[in-house]
Amino acid sequence: MIRVDTALRPSAWVFVSLALVMLVSLDAAGELVTPSDNVVSQLNVRKGPGTNTRIVGKLRPNAYALLKGGVSSWYEVRLRDETQGFVKSSRSEIVPDLRLGTWNIQKLGHGSSKDHELVADIIEDHFDLLTVIEVMQKGGGHPGYDNLLAALGSGWGGLVTNTPRPNTGAGYAEYYAVLFRNTAVRPCDDATGLIYFEDNDGSPDGRGPDRFSREPAYTCMQVLSPSGEPTWDLMLAAYHATWSDGRDDLISSEVDVLDDVFRAMRALRANEQDLLIAGDFNLVPDELRGLVNATDATTGRGSTLNKDGERTLNLYDHILVWDRNETDELVVPAYVVDVRRRAANADTFELTVSDHLPVVGHFLRVRADDD
Template sequence: MKLTRMLSRYLNAAFLIVCTTLIPSLTAYASDIVVGSWNIQRLGHGSNKSFPALAAIASKVDLLAVQEVMTEDGITQLEQALEKHTGEPWSHLVSHALGENSYKEMYAFIWRESAVEYSEGAVVYLDRDNYFVREPFSAKFKSKQDNSELAIGTVHIVYGKRITDRTPEINALADYWLWMAEVYPNTPIVLAGDFNLPQSHAAWDPLKKYARPLVTQGASTLSNTPGKYANLYDNIWVERDTHLAINDAGIIDFPIMIGWDHKKSRKHVSDHAPLYMALGNSALDNATASISAFVPPETQSASPSTDGEQQMIRGNRNSNPKLFHRPDCPSYNRIAKKNRVPFASVAAAKAAGYRLAGNCP
């Protein structure tokens, strides 16, 4: 049995916090790896999952934070599928089952051994105030390119019956962020997960004092309508002044990548698309269908407008009928440069005879 599998069963939270306090960080900035986050919708439950498809998608990143893991067997099957798909070894860490009553989930990290190494500090958050239904799980990893490090936490915020059920956990993420800064000193911090609330909501204001979301446009939840996405609930957060060399970030449009419609993708893969960030000289391969949604921090708006007009509207001169796309539309960055027709507003696009693309949220 691999060391990482043994760790997943026997790690002690209090011991790990002491260890991460006493052992100094080796370097500051992780580089030249692709980091991802993905809610794989009840991974390990039932027999509908296509592990070859999951592996084809997950192999596009080097380190993946996974939410909604139902059994460790699910993440073990994914690891085996990744090794078969890529022809190289992978490893994983998994938390214990977290949740209230009879419904529980696990978190996991899975990584390509040639690019990433587990460093230290795998621990479930000690939520003394009991804010979280499923307490976040975190660990520190090292890039094998240059031995640089990053600490990444992952969480699946409770959905509940209404938005007010989610906001207490979102508010508490600011305290969790500060806790991570203490547990992983002198190390870049990343928070990835399914937050069940768009980053523009006011409940994020406490965390925004310290961190910023990488993806601020587009959507990551698959609807049953082909090509249609809704809700930017998934995200990756980094320090406001992070030293991570982020060259790209966005959403992997996996149904297009594997050639499946949304209905089949939701049934056999997930109802969420994974998010990614590319560090240093790393990048997604050219064959990966993605929605690049990285906006440099100096150009990000603290409160994006609801109609997406904080950036230029793009018409597609090659579409019939004439269609326009807001920055939050899945096909915004897929329009060939030669076919882009810029408009200052939605109203201007409509006045020119364009109409909103059907796959826009």
């Protein structure tokens, strides 16, 4: 615990305040702030940690903000519209969350430039559960995934598909992976790994219609309370849409089949209400709209980078939720996390980490299972 001397000069107070905020970071905490029961209409979000600073936003009862840090009797928060400010801790409650998302980690397993330690550090700071896209086939295995899981250490587990797609030894063939923090989530007791949606696997012996270049793969995950007790579960699929040289018509024709994938997920686990597909769809939100009946629970823009590491306007990475009303555990819609500053510069990030930025949403970790 850090004691703050309130008699410090203003300049010193600002320095200590900033230091405290940095020490209690959102990325490490993985927690949300919501108004306490004594708040009837709204909780004021102020510019600074004091009632004499201006109001910059409101937090309604049963709404949630991201915890960024704390100083004295105030929490620093970020609202859904990205407004940042402070709320009184005496009128707030902190609740644990599950940070679920997706990341296309460019050509994971190809070349020697990938900084696995930095990728692992970013995952550690921002996620509890994520689908990993573009896990490349190499020599009949997935060395990039293996190296990343090793870099994450014993606190993390992972699932990876048993074959790539297409199911060949081609250098462009990809596996799917799901990584999870062991203390926050685990595979369901009856889960049997990542299962591909039934489709032509792209091998020389492949049979039937080939609706997907890389058909989604899914599994069941069990969310855990901070004390390790099971709370609610979900079906989660990883997906990387075809690129087809950027032809929206071909990409759209593939994405149009995702409703069938949701149905297959539900059929595998009877009565499951929480169904999600997370990955790289190669379509922006306006292009996704109308192709699937699910809700795109992703906001913002700019999840891809150009060759110089500069953000484009393209939001290609998404989390789709089959029934938003049923999956009310999602309380902060997914957004793009700009982690380029973790590398020496944007160009280095694109070269050693990825040409995509991660996307993450915040779910209540403690919730009664509704299925």
